[in-house]
Amino acid sequence: MSIRLIAGLGNPGRKYERDRHNAGFQFVQRLAERCGAALRADAKFHGIVGRIAAPAGEVWVLMPQTYMNESGRSVAQLARFYKIEPGEI
Numbered sequence: 001m002s003i004r005l006i007a008g009l010g011n012p013g014r015k016y017e018r019d020r021h022n023a024g025f026q027f028v029q030r031l032a033e034r035c036g037a038a039l040r041a042d043a044k045f046h047g048i049v050g051r052i053a054a055p056a057g058e059v060w061v062l063m064p065q066t067y068m069n070e071s072g073r074s075v076a077q078l079a080r081f082y083k084i085e086p087g088e089i
Contacts, residue, residue: 004088
Protein backbone atom coordinates (compact mmCIF):
# COMPACT_ATOMS: atom_id res chain seq x y z
CA MET A 1 0.00 0.00 0.00
CA SER A 2 1.10 3.54 -0.64
CA ILE A 3 0.15 6.77 1.07
CA ARG A 4 -2.96 8.33 -0.48
CA LEU A 5 -3.93 10.85 2.22
CA ILE A 6 -1.80 13.09 4.41
CA ALA A 7 -3.81 14.83 7.14
CA GLY A 8 -2.04 17.70 8.86
CA LEU A 9 -3.77 18.36 12.16
CA GLY A 10 -4.19 21.69 13.90
CA ASN A 11 -6.75 24.15 15.14
CA PRO A 12 -8.42 26.56 12.72
CA GLY A 13 -8.50 30.32 13.08
CA ARG A 14 -6.12 33.22 13.45
CA LYS A 15 -5.90 32.71 17.22
CA TYR A 16 -4.04 29.42 16.71
CA GLU A 17 -2.07 30.27 13.54
CA ARG A 18 1.36 30.27 15.16
CA ASP A 19 0.59 27.68 17.85
CA ARG A 20 2.92 24.67 18.05
CA HIS A 21 -0.10 22.38 17.78
CA ASN A 22 -0.54 23.59 14.19
CA ALA A 23 2.66 21.94 12.99
CA GLY A 24 0.49 19.58 10.92
CA PHE A 25 -1.11 22.51 9.09
CA GLN A 26 2.31 24.03 8.45
CA PHE A 27 3.62 20.73 7.09
CA VAL A 28 0.70 20.31 4.66
CA GLN A 29 1.00 23.92 3.48
CA ARG A 30 4.72 23.54 2.74
CA LEU A 31 4.27 20.15 1.09
CA ALA A 32 1.50 21.48 -1.16
CA GLU A 33 3.60 24.51 -2.05
CA ARG A 34 6.64 22.38 -2.94
CA CYS A 35 4.54 20.02 -5.05
CA GLY A 36 2.58 22.77 -6.78
CA ALA A 37 -0.76 21.70 -5.32
CA ALA A 38 -3.51 24.25 -4.82
CA LEU A 39 -5.28 24.15 -1.46
CA ARG A 40 -8.96 25.01 -1.30
CA ALA A 41 -11.69 24.99 1.32
CA ASP A 42 -14.15 22.14 0.85
CA ALA A 43 -17.22 22.13 3.09
CA LYS A 44 -18.02 18.51 2.16
CA PHE A 45 -14.81 17.41 3.90
CA HIS A 46 -14.88 20.04 6.66
CA GLY A 47 -11.40 21.15 5.71
CA ILE A 48 -8.87 22.58 3.32
CA VAL A 49 -7.96 20.06 0.64
CA GLY A 50 -5.33 19.68 -2.08
CA ARG A 51 -4.21 16.99 -4.51
CA ILE A 52 -0.61 16.13 -5.33
CA ALA A 53 0.32 14.18 -8.44
CA ALA A 54 2.85 11.56 -7.33
CA PRO A 55 4.57 8.75 -9.30
CA ALA A 56 2.50 6.10 -7.48
CA GLY A 57 -0.77 8.02 -7.99
CA GLU A 58 -2.50 11.02 -6.50
CA VAL A 59 -2.05 11.93 -2.85
CA TRP A 60 -4.64 14.03 -1.06
CA VAL A 61 -3.57 16.52 1.58
CA LEU A 62 -6.02 17.73 4.18
CA MET A 63 -6.13 20.33 6.92
CA PRO A 64 -9.30 19.60 8.92
CA GLN A 65 -11.08 22.75 10.05
CA THR A 66 -12.86 21.03 12.93
CA TYR A 67 -10.37 21.53 15.82
CA MET A 68 -8.06 18.74 16.85
CA ASN A 69 -10.50 16.64 18.88
CA GLU A 70 -12.95 16.48 15.93
CA SER A 71 -10.42 16.01 13.10
CA GLY A 72 -11.39 12.35 12.62
CA ARG A 73 -14.73 13.45 11.15
CA SER A 74 -12.96 15.36 8.37
CA VAL A 75 -10.39 12.64 7.68
CA ALA A 76 -13.04 9.89 7.63
CA GLN A 77 -15.28 11.86 5.25
CA LEU A 78 -12.50 12.35 2.67
CA ALA A 79 -11.24 8.78 3.06
CA ARG A 80 -14.71 7.31 2.54
CA PHE A 81 -15.40 9.50 -0.50
CA TYR A 82 -12.14 8.53 -2.25
CA LYS A 83 -12.13 4.93 -0.94
CA ILE A 84 -8.86 5.38 0.96
CA GLU A 85 -8.04 2.56 3.38
CA PRO A 86 -6.78 3.34 6.91
CA GLY A 87 -3.33 1.97 6.00
CA GLU A 88 -3.12 4.51 3.17
CA ILE A 89 -3.49 7.49 5.54
